[in-house]
Structure formats: structure tokens, C-alpha cells
Amino acid sequence: MTEPDATAPPETPEEAAASGTLIASITLKQRAGGVIVPVMTALLAFLLGGVVVAATGHNPLLAYRDIFNGAGLNWIFHPTTDLTSTSAYNLSQTLLQTTTLILCGLAVAFAFRCGMFNIGGQGQYFIGLYVANWVGYDLASWNAVPHILLAVAAATVAGAAWAGIAGFLKAAVGAHEVISTIMLNWIAIWLGSWLFGDGGPLQNADNKAVPISNDVAASAQLPVFWGEKQLQGLDVGLFVALAALVVFWVILNRTTLGYEVRAVGFNPDAAAYGGISVKKNLIRAMAISGAFAGLAGALDMLGYLYHFGVSDIPASSVGFLGIAVALLGRNTAVGVGLGALLFGALLFGTTHGLTSGVIQPELAGNLTYMIQGLVVLFVGADVLILYVWNTRKRLRRTAPAEEVAA
């Protein structure tokens, strides 16, 4: 029996790393590298992004400083609630993005914890957006509190149902969720084009010339607590998103539902042996994922968008950014929160406040997508990163593949 062997795992991750097998390295990473690896991943992505900036003849450090300031993160050096201050305004806008990204990140993370890859956050977000707009417009005579609650609840349930379709298909016939959620994304996109498009059922009632939705009634608009409603101030949705992080953690770690989700995610065979219904959990976990994304759509619609046009559909990519957020955040509550802040800052910081002219806004915007892409790539390839990282520490083993697996 080989000591560093699957049937007799080493006692400590350090020992596992010493044994030098790749699997052991991953084990080490997962146990000790909970923080180190995502930070390394992000730094590496920024570093490579900087190389590209430098290649275009700009100073990457100045560019990153501008993005930092553009995102309002310099606010912490001179905090103020006065929104006429640029940094405070920028920060409020960054937090608005963060709100959405937290929920879209959770939509990916929850499914991940059940062993599924939810690529459909974008579609689930759209469905939430549509339903919130519809309910928010239609019941204009209602009081604010029930109106908001109903609109949020309906959008959340709709997102859950939308994702639940993918979960159901997987449980019933084994259709892979990656394929079905991507297809559901397209259905959601075209559904939006039809709803708000020319002659669509949710098209603007006052102006039939534009492919755009009605405005959410004032009674359904979320209260803004920082800034002016007209100037896209920060609404209370941020607190809902922060609460969702807590809910996510509580569900996973303090409920029997979360126990089942994690058991199925780690090892469906053992879960079934334990008496857990794997199929039920696949459907349920997808639905909960979709609920987070649907909630994101509701908060955006009721919090600051108020209306949505056909041309806005292709411009939105928060659902996909949610994948990067979840991956970088290692599918944990705290990680998703921090990842959402990072991407929220990038998203807003690269489009605003690049006043010093170090870098053109077009290039800056692309930098966000580049860093997002690099993060996804690196998280997917962090096995590789760790492999390279550990090579220094490993004993020299130039043996061909057949001997390495000893």
C-alpha cells in the first residue's frame, strides 16, 4: 500500500503536499488555500491586465489608480456622506453594482455547492427583472410596502421557477445543467425582446414608438438611502443583498436542507446511501440559485432601473459576471461578498472618473472583461497554478508520467 494513496490518505495536508501528488496538492489548496489562492488568482489577473495596459503604452499603475478612484474606493481615505463629493458618489454607484453581483454570485455559488454549474444566472436575472417590472407597473394603486414585497416575491419565485426547469430536466432525464441553462438564457433574452418590443404586452403604454418597458410605479420603487433617486442613488437593495449572504451561509451550514445540498454536491453516491434524495436536491438547489438571481433582477428594477428596453438586454452581463464572482469567492458567503465588491468596483471604476487621461475609457472598460476572463481562466486552471507553485518545493522528479503516480 502506497502511503500517500487514496485508500490511506495522509494525515495532514502538509504531508500530502510533500508527497507531491497533484490530488494531494489540491487537497492542500482547498484546506489551507481558502484565502491565499483566490487572492493570488486576482493578483495574477491584475498583473496580466497591467501587462496589456503597458503594452498599449500606458502606465498600468496609474491606470489602476484611476480605476480605484473611479470606483470611489478612495472614499475610505476621506469618508463623507456628501454625495457632491466625487468619491462618495462613485462609491455609491460601485455599491449599486456590488448589490447585483452579490446576488448573481450567490446564484452560481449555491448550485455549485450542490455540484452543478449554473450558467443561467443571466436568464434568471432577466426573468426577475421582467416580472418585477410587470408587477411594479401594474398594481400602481397599491401601498408601497405590500407592492414592493409582492413585486420582489414574484420576481424571486419566477427566477426560482426558471432555474428550476434546468434542475428538473437534470433530475428527470439527466440533461446537463450547463446546456439547459444556456438555452434558458436565450429563451429569456428573446422573451424580453418580445415583451418590451414593438407591440409587446409589456411595452411602454404611453409611447408605442419605443421598444421599452413601462416605468415602475412610485409605490413599488425601493427607498433610496444614499443620494437622490433621480441621480440613481443607492437603494436599500444593498441590505437585502447583504442579508442574502447571511441567508446563504445559514441555509448551507445550519439547516438540514443545506446539509443535503452539500452532501449531494460532494458525493451523490454517499448522499443516496445516506437516504437523501439526489433528484429532489438537484431541483431544489437550482431553484434556490434562481431565486437569488431573480431577486437581483427585482432589486435592480425596483431600486434604480425602473424600466428596461430591448436594447438594454444585450448590454447586460451581470449574470455572467456572477460566475467570476462565485469562482473567485470559492462559493462561500464571505468570498462572494468580497468578489462582488471587486467586480463592482471594476465595473464602475473603468467607466467613470478616468479623468487623468492616463487611459482611454474604451480600453478601461475592456480591462474589466479581460480581468474577468483571466479570473475565470485562472480559477479553472488553479490546479495548474498550484502545480507550478509547488514545483519549487517539490523534490525533483523528472520521471515520465508512468512513474510519477507512485
Next chain:
Amino acid sequence: MAAPVLELRGITKRFPGVLANDDVSFELQPGEVHALLGENGAGKSTLMNILYGLYKPDAGEIRLQGRPVAFSSARDAIQAGIGMVHQHFMLIPVMTVAENIVLGAEPKNGLMLDEGTAEKRVRELSQRFGLVVDPTALVSEITVGQEQRVEILKALYRGADVLILDEPTAVLTPQEAGELFEIIRSLRAAGKSIIFISHKLNEVLEIADRITVLRRGRKIETVPREGATEVSLARAMVGREVLLRVEKEPAKPGDVLLSVEDLHVRDDRDIEKVSGMSFEVRAGEIVGVAGVDGNGQTELIEAITGLRPIASGAVRVAGQDVTGSSARRMLDVGVGHIPEDRQRRGLVLEFSIAENIALHDYAEPPDAKWGWLFPSRLVERARGLIEEFDVRGGGPLTRAGGLSGGNQQKVVAAREIARDPKVLIAAQPTRGLDVGAIEYLHRRIVAERDKGRAILLVSLELDEILSLSDRILVVYEGRIVGEHEGEVSEHQIGLEMLGGKERSAA
């Protein structure tokens, strides 16, 4: 004594927190089979990996034919005439036997592999050492035993004079193991020196000329086979007296707790794997199911535990018809199950011990109430069971995957037994475990029998079946082909396991 071919002197290897080898010396004579015996984690594999150039020792030296050598890779070791056959084979399934053997040292015909020469050389080698295998067969089509021969031939092809066999019988049936021993004898006769790594006492006593025992990284002794006994070796290996024979009173069978009637079960490919089995297990008896792997045992267990649909037939637990029930219901009516694959099925390796112990009852008080989980209660319960079942290597919050195999199995056993099942199904309960853990689990299984549980023991280890069972069922191709109570010879059961009885009856 002749000059040793190979000498390891004072080898020390330290991993963070672990002293894997502590001043270990070992020597190999020409034409000798030298067994390296020790429990899992005793340092056998580390020592051999050092010899094979995969690890660098922190101290000590290796001498080959009297000359000190330092290998920095397996390639160096191979060039120096050392070959190693790992427990997990590393062959390429889509290539032929001959192609696999010559891989990396191919006879070439210009740029192309010279297939004819390759096959010829392989054929010569296999005849010389009595390793029968068809060089033109695809590796994907040969048996595990034959794959092992291919690995041995690969080493011989590269000119190995010293062969290291790492737990070679772990993957073999008893018959295949017998054939392997023949091969080892013929290799010895041809002057090869062999290091035979094992933790099985009977094998070592059968094949080895000398035996070196390792315990916790230290060499305990090197003894000739003559004069060594299972008891003496086990004592050296474990460091205390070990009870090798299970002591048990005669069974006092009570009511029928599990009854299976004309059961038919199909596998995932819709092939019938259980074809009309009927049997009963009574309270207070251990019924052993003997058979070669793949004769329906897995499907039988899965059907009884609700993990696989039943094609036809009936299953009753304590008189209650539970045919076709879900896994959840089978747990609720009192069927405990130690699964054959503890890592794939028995444990969620990423879960803590506490979470694993709650795997069946996580949703019921005291673990949970109204869907709310109480982790502190899980931990509390786990703490008691860890103590009771002597699980070592961690506390309630330790990841199950971080435990050794024996301790993982204790966690599984603790969970199943603590649920107070009427029927306990133990599948391969001691697979891959060392002597100490085997002794513990065997005693525990007998103790549970004496508490009045009905125990169905399924094992590929005939020794285990013979020493634990009060009654033995032999399965072959999905049918029960033999039933024995009281004394029965290993030979008789072995014959039935291969379908002998059926054939003679036909």
C-alpha cells in the same frame, strides 16, 4: 552469505510532522524473495519510493552491487536494473500488450515501431519466465492478473534484476494470487531478486525467504521464514499480541430478521446480476456470502438496502415486506449497511467526522428540528462514538478524508452500529485495512451478532468469511450455488466460487 545485490543503510525520510523512515536498513541477496511487512503507514512504500528514485532520503545511503548510488529519478533506478510494479497499474488500455511493454524503449524500424520484433521479444521474455500473456492482445481486453504480468514483463524488458512488487495480491483473486506466486518462484529460480511488499501474513509466509518488519517508520526485525509464524510476525508488526483467530461462541440464532425470496436484480446496463437468490438471516447469526468479485454481490446488497431497484422477488425485514423501498425507508426499518466502498459510498470525504456520523439521521432530533441543524449536537454525538470506537487521527471536526483507511472504516461502522440496526450488512468490512483494524472490526461484528443482530457478511476474502460466518452461502453468476454450516474446507468453497459445483451437476 553472498554479497547483497542491494543494500539500504540508515535511510531516514522526514515529511512535515511525520518521520516516515527512521534509520531503516535493508539488504537483498541475489535470488532472494525478501518481504517487506508492515501496517498501512509503516513506511514500506516510502522506503521503496526512495529506492526507486522518487524521493530523496534525508539521510542514509543506497548501495547497489556494493557501490553507493544516488537516484534522482525513476529512470536512473530503471537503468540501474531496478523495476517496480505499482499497486495501480499504469498501462495504456488502447495499446497492445507488446506495445505497452516496449513503450519508451521500442525496437525501431526507421521511425516506426517494429511490431514484429517487439512481439517476438515479448514472447521470448514471457516464455523464459513463465509469464503467459498474449503480446497482441489489447490491454483493455485482458484481466487484472494479466495486466500485472504485463507490468512485470515491462520491468524485465528493461533489464530489471531487482523487482519491487507493491502489494501485488491486493487486486487478485485467490487463484490469480497462486499463479503470481508461481511466477515469483520462477523469477527467483532465474536469479532475480524480489522485494515483496505486503501486509498479509499468510502470503509473506508462503512466498518470502526472509521477512523484514517495519513499524511506524522503524525496522523492527529481519527474520528468515523458517521459524516465523503468523503470530510472531503480527506481534512485530503491531507491537502487541494480536488475536488472529476470531474468538466466538457458537451462534444462537433467533427469529428471521432478513429474508430474501427469489430475488432478481439488474445492473446499470440492464444485465441480470442476481438471478433468483433466496436466503434468510436470523437474529444472532452471521451469514457469510462468498464469491469471486462480480458475481452479483454488489447488486444484491444494493437491492436489499434500497439503492437499486428490484426486478422481481421479495425482501422482508423482521417479517415486514419492504420490497422496492427507498434507501430512506430501509434505514428506517432497521437495516444498517457498511458499504463495500467506504470512500465512494460510505463517507462524504469532505465532510467532518461529525457530519459523516449524522449521514442517516441529520434530519431527526437531536441532530435537527424543523429543518434546523444543530452542529454542536452532531459534534457531541461524534465525540462519544469516536471514543467508543477508538477512532484515531482526529476529532469530530476532522475531515473524514484525512483519516487513514482503518479509521475511516471505524467511522462508518460506528455510524451504522450506533443506529441499533436489526440487520447489519457488512460488505468487505476490512478491505485494505491492517491487522489491528481488522482485529477490531471482526471482534465488533461478532459482538453485534451476540447482541442479537442479523448480520450478512459479504467478502471477497475467503479467510474472513470462514473465520466469522456461522453459515456460508457461495454465490456464482447471481445464484447461490452452495450453503454450508459448520466445518467446511477452503478448497470446497473455492471450487464452488468458480462454479465447479454447478458444472459437475450439469
